Amino acid sequence: MKQQVLVLYLNTSALDSEVLAWAFYDGTGKTDPTTGDSDLPPYDTGVEALRDGWRLFQASQLIPPYPGHEYDTSFMKHEFFFEKLE
Amino acid sequence: MATTAPLLTSVEVARFVAHGFHRMDAVVPDELNAQAIGVFDAGVPEVPYGTPVKRAFEEGSFARRLLDVPEVAGALRSLVGPDPTVDHHAVHVREPHEGSAQPLHGDAIIDTRMDAFDVQLMYYPQEVTGTMGGTLSVPGSHLRRTNESDTGRYQNLRGQTRLTCPPGTVVLLHHGIWHGGRRNDSDVRRYMFKIRFNPTVPQVRLWDTADLDDPRVPQELSRFFPWCEHATGRLEVYNRIRLWRAMTGDASFDIDYWATRVANRPGRAA
Numbered sequence: 493m494k495q496q497v498l499v500l501y502l503n504t505s506a507l508d509s510e511v512l513a514w515a516f517y518d519g520t521g522k523t524d525p526t527t528g529d530s531d532l533p534p535y536d537t538g539v540e541a542l543r544d545g546w547r548l549f550q551a552s553q554l555i556p557p558y559p560g561h562e563y564d565t566s567f568m569k570h571e572f573f574f575e576k577l578e
Numbered sequence: 579m580a581t582t583a584p585l586l587t588s589v590e591v592a593r594f595v596a597h598g599f600h601r602m603d604a605v606v607p608d609e610l611n612a613q614a615i616g617v618f619d620a621g622v623p624e625v626p627y628g629t630p631v632k633r634a635f636e637e638g639s640f641a642r643r644l645l646d647v648p649e650v651a652g653a654l655r656s657l658v659g660p661d662p663t664v665d666h667h668a669v670h671v672r673e674p675h676e677g678s679a680q681p682l683h684g685d686a687i688i689d690t691r692m693d694a695f696d697v698q699l700m701y702y703p704q705e706v707t708g709t710m711g712g713t714l715s716v717p718g719s720h721l722r723r724t725n726e727s728d729t730g731r732y733q734n735l736r737g738q739t740r741l742t743c744p745p746g747t748v749v750l751l752h753h754g755i756w757h758g759g760r761r762n763d764s765d766v767r768r769y770m771f772k773i774r775f776n777p778t779v780p781q782v783r784l785w786d787t788a789d790l791d792d793p794r795v796p797q798e799l800s801r802f803f804p805w806c807e808h809a810t811g812r813l814e815v816y817n818r819i820r821l822w823r824a825m826t827g828d829a830s831f832d833i834d835y836w837a838t839r840v841a842n843r844p845g846r847a848a
Contacts, residue, residue: 499731501732501735503807503808504807504808504809511736512735512736512804512805512806512807513732513733513734513735513736513805514733514734515731515732515733515734516733525733526678526679526733526760526761527678527679527680527681527682527714527730527732527733527734527758527760527761528679528682528714528733528734528738528740528758528760528761529679529733529734529760529761530733530734531734531736531738531740533734533736563813563816563817564723564813565721565722565723565810565813565814565817566722566723566724567722567724567728567729568732568807569807569810570807
């Protein structure tokens with residue numbers, strides 16, 4: 493059994509919010525995804541991925557900003573990991 | 579550098595502050611483009627870090643002639659000022675069918691300067707088509723505080739730029755922008771020449787400021803990008819306000835009260 497991993501970055505912490513960025517890693521070897529290979533996300537929202545059979549296994553926590561760094565921006569905030577097994 | 583070079587306008591510099599790049603299509607003459615790949619294959623001599631441009635690239639050299647193209651000279655002067663130093667330069671080649679892309683990254687190391695920035699020139703001597711692995715970049719990502727390739731997990735973002743361009747195109751990048759060379763799925767070697775510049779003067783009102791009060795300035799600085807979370811997008815505008823204040827010397831500049839509101843503490847000492 494091999495794992496495919498889909499990572500979706502959403503607009504808010506809600507799983508039904510819009511997909512802003514994405515990554516796909518294919519343990520089956522059937523595809524060879526890489527950086528900058530698509531301009532269109534595979535799904536419009538996180539829930540749409542669930543409806544297509546992807547299983548959510550990790551979501552980013554809601555962590556308050558560190559004092560003094562409230563206006564800093566860094567990594568994308570709302571990261572959701574999904575898997576399919578083949 | 580040519581002294582008659584056209585400077586950028588305030589609207590163009592505001593667009594740079596929001597997007598993190600300034601793009602100039604086909605500004606380099608065909609004569610130079612035709613020589614470029616031969617020069618790059620022969621090797622561009624290395625220069626020590628921090629060498630003034632005029633010492634780094636002697637009069638008549640390919641790099642000097644590239645920097646003397648009026649549009650290039652004017653844009654560089656508008657962003658980093660007169661007499662910048664050369665941090666380093668490199669010829670980047672994406673080989674045909676090379677297998678994978680670079681991970682998305684920012685160059686050098688995390689760089690938190692809010693009142694100064696380096697500029698990276700990227701020059702493309704040949705036409706770059708969609709399959710040639712033109713540079714991927716993420717407009718508006720340059721103020722995010724991330725270190726080098728820690729962003730490598732991100733493969734694609736809404737509104738990303740997968741560069742295609744005519745020969746002779748030059749893009750000037752803020753040092754922090756997320757970018758990477760894409761996989762070259764064509765049969766053609768793809769060349770890009772990069773030079774990183776360090777300013778030697780305060781980066782304050784270096785451009786043509788005649789249009790400083792143009793309403794398109796705050797419009798440009800207020801731009802939201804499709805890949806950016808809505809809430810974080812507001813912080814991006816706040817951080818651009820801070821940078822614009824530094825670049826104009828106007829500590830009261832604001833857009834929609836974002837910076838003023840959160841600094842209002844009547845009767846309290848700083």
